[in-house]
Structure formats: structure tokens, C-alpha cells
Amino acid sequence: MLTGDKIETAKCIAISTGLKTRNEEIKVIAAETEAHSIEREINDYEHLTSTHMLMIDGTTLSVITANESLCQKFFNVTLQAKTVCVCRCSPTQKAIVA
Numbered sequence: 413m414l415t416g417d418k419i420e421t422a423k424c425i426a427i428s429t430g431l432k433t434r435n436e437e438i439k440v441i442a443a444e445t446e447a448h449s450i451e452r453e454i455n456d457y458e459h460l461t462s463t464h465m466l467m468i469d470g471t472t473l474s475v476i477t478a479n480e481s482l483c484q485k486f487f488n489v490t491l492q493a494k495t496v497c498v499c500r501c502s503p504t505q506k507a508i509v510a
Contacts, residue, residue: 413497414506419467422499431495432465442469447479454482454489461492470501477508 413431415422419442426432439460441453450472457466476486490496498509 413495414501414509415497415499416501417499419469419499422467422497426465426467426495426497431497435463436495437464438467439464440467441472442467444472445475447475447482450475451482451485454486458489458492461489462494465495465497466490466493467497467499469499470505473498473501473505473509477505 413422413426415425417425419440423432423438426438432438437460439457441450441457444450444453457464476482498505501509
């Protein structure tokens with residue numbers, strides 16, 4: 413899901429539409445501006461893809477897309493995820509992700 417909404421609204425939408433199942437938890441990566449912190453969070457999430465929905469914000473996505481190796485890692489990990497939500501993203505970011 414790609415949305416300009418804030419995290420709380422995106423969570424409610426994910427739950428109400430069934431994107432997030434009852435058995436899933438939500439892994440949030442938000443307001444991260446340091447590449448090494450984001451990489452650590454992505455590495456943590458890599459082991460949770462089958463049990464956790466990923467929610468990431470546009471600020472964090474900007475850092476990811478500006479770093480080629482981090483971008484590659486992010487997209488490889490998210491391909492394994494059942495559900496990914498990018499919130500607070502711009503139309504340009506929506507085009508990049510889609």
C-alpha cells in the first residue's frame with residue numbers, strides 16, 4: 413500500500429482492509445535518517461517477513477533510495493514480505509516503489 417497518510421491512519425486502513433491479518437504484527441521503520449540505522453532495521457525485518465507487515469515512512473524511504481546498496485537490500489527484503497505499506501510518501505516516491 414502506498415499512501416500519503418500518517419502512520420496511524422495507514423495502520424487503521426491496513427487493518428480494516430485486511431492487508432494486515434490478525435496473526436501479523438507490524439514492524440515500523442519511521443523517521444530514520446541514518447543509513448546504518450535503516451540497514452540494521454531492514455536486517456532485523458528480514459527475519460520477520462513471514463510474521464510481520466512492514467510499515468515505512470517517506471522520510472526513511474528517501475534515505476533508502478539515495479543509497480544504491482541500501483535500496484537494493486530494501487527491495488530484495490520487501491519482495492519476501494507478505495505486506496508492505498509506505499506511508500507519508502510523495503507522488504514521486506509512489507512512482508519509484510510502484
